[in-house]
Amino acid sequence: MGTAIRSVEAIPVSYPEPNDHSRQRSVCLVRITSEDGAVGWGECCTYFPEATRAARAVVEGMAGLVVGQDALHTRRIWEALRLHSWWYGNGQGIASLAIAGIDIALWDLKGRILGARVLDLLGGPVRDRLPAVASIHATKASIEETCEEIAGYLEGGLQGVKVGFGKKGDANLGFDHDRDVRFVKMVRETIGPRKRLMIDLGIMNFWDVPTAIRRARAFEPYDLHWLEEPLGADDPEGYRALRAATALRLAYGEKEFGFRGVERIVATGTVDVVGLDPGRIEGITGFWRAAESVAAARRQANAHNFSTAIVAAASQALSFACPAARELELQPVYGPAQKDLVDRPVWHREGWVEMPEGPGLGIEINEDLVRRARLDR
Numbered sequence: 001m002g003t004a005i006r007s008v009e010a011i012p013v014s015y016p017e018p019n020d021h022s023r024q025r026s027v028c029l030v031r032i033t034s035e036d037g038a039v040g041w042g043e044c045c046t047y048f049p050e051a052t053r054a055a056r057a058v059v060e061g062m063a064g065l066v067v068g069q070d071a072l073h074t075r076r077i078w079e080a081l082r083l084h085s086w087w088y089g090n091g092q093g094i095a096s097l098a099i100a101g102i103d104i105a106l107w108d109l110k111g112r113i114l115g116a117r118v119l120d121l122l123g124g125p126v127r128d129r130l131p132a133v134a135s136i137h138a139t140k141a142s143i144e145e146t147c148e149e150i151a152g153y154l155e156g157g158l159q160g161v162k163v164g165f166g167k168k169g170d171a172n173l174g175f176d177h178d179r180d181v182r183f184v185k186m187v188r189e190t191i192g193p194r195k196r197l198m199i200d201l202g203i204m205n206f207w208d209v210p211t212a213i214r215r216a217r218a219f220e221p222y223d224l225h226w227l228e229e230p231l232g233a234d235d236p237e238g239y240r241a242l243r244a245a246t247a248l249r250l251a252y253g254e255k256e257f258g259f260r261g262v263e264r265i266v267a268t269g270t271v272d273v274v275g276l277d278p279g280r281i282e283g284i285t286g287f288w289r290a291a292e293s294v295a296a297a298r299r300q301a302n303a304h305n306f307s308t309a310i311v312a313a314a315s316q317a318l319s320f321a322c323p324a325a326r327e328l329e330l331q332p333v334y335g336p337a338q339k340d341l342v343d344r345p346v347w348h349r350e351g352w353v354e355m356p357e358g359p360g361l362g363i364e365i366n367e368d369l370v371r372r373a374r375l376d377r
């Protein structure tokens with residue numbers, strides 16, 4: 001049978017990421033080939049080399065359940081992989097990352113076999129275009145220079161900026177109340193009243209509940225589009241208190257590994273914007289299931305699009321297909337994993353992301369670059 005799966009390859013790669021203070025990032029790519037020779041690509045969004053190597057081992061272990069299956073039966077394979085990892089994953093950790101890479105590759109492959117966009121296989125677009133916003137990490141010591149940097153990113157029409165606090169570099173944001181408020185005030189003055197501004201707390205920040213309430217209230221006059229992970233990923237009681245104390249929209253969820261986790265945080269009533277990463281939350285199938293719960297709860301889903309051009313293409317298709325998604329974040333700094341890995345990287349025109357074109361995820365992979373970036377070369 002031509003649509004049977006012939007092979008599953010796990011390809012660990014490593015590359016510099018200028019959007020993340022030029023640190024060396026790594027992910028595990030997945031390449032799935034059908035008996036007819038059609039190829040689909042996926043990505044396990046692992047970030048760290050040890051996680052990349054672990055995802056590779058799990059993908060290779062799971063390959064036995066994928067090879068020989070019909071490439072069109074994405075849901076059946078997804079269910080089989082989830083069931084298979086009942087002891088070492090059960091909807092968590094490296095197993096979810098591995099399933100993500102396989103599932104994204106399968107959807108891409110299915111689209112190529114059928115000559116259809118993944119977007120159309122998901123039910124088609126629910127909107128014609130998506131607002132594009134920049135997602136950056138603040139790294140400069142000077143607030144003025146950071147404002148200039150942001151103004152530069154928005155020149156091409158991007159409709160807003162999400163700024164990561166508590167990252168590598170010299171920005172030192174998220175640690176001092178007055179400095180943080182001054183930063184938000186100055187960025188708002190720089191970008192004007194109409195652009196979206198989001199603040200995203202990093203794992204170095206460790207705000208407690210009173211700190212988060214005080215900052216959120218002080219940020220309110222500057223009209224944040226949302227405040228992201230002010231209390232990290234797992235603090236339902238803290239988020240309840242914060243939600244009761246501020247009118248700001250609260251965002252978290254990108255660290256969830258599966259739709260069950262998303263259902264749990266949505267049920268708390270404390271999350272307005274749910275971050276979802278298709279390279280982590282068990283692929284396109286997992287993202288879709290989670291985003292449907294988010295839509296049912298009348299909340300926003302937002303793709304955590306901060307990895308390679310493969311996760312970007314999957315995020316683009318999902319964000320056009322899911323009613324709960326309303327915008328798409330882009331990494332504004334040139335980086336090889338975004339711009340050189342594929343022939344048509346997701347980008348915007350005057351602040352709008354347009355629909356993907358072409359079968360599958362609509363991208364052709366630069367296999368030379370993949371070969372050169374291999375972690376195990």
Ligand SMILES: [Mg+2]
Pocket residue numbers: 200228229254275
């Ligand atoms: Mg975030």
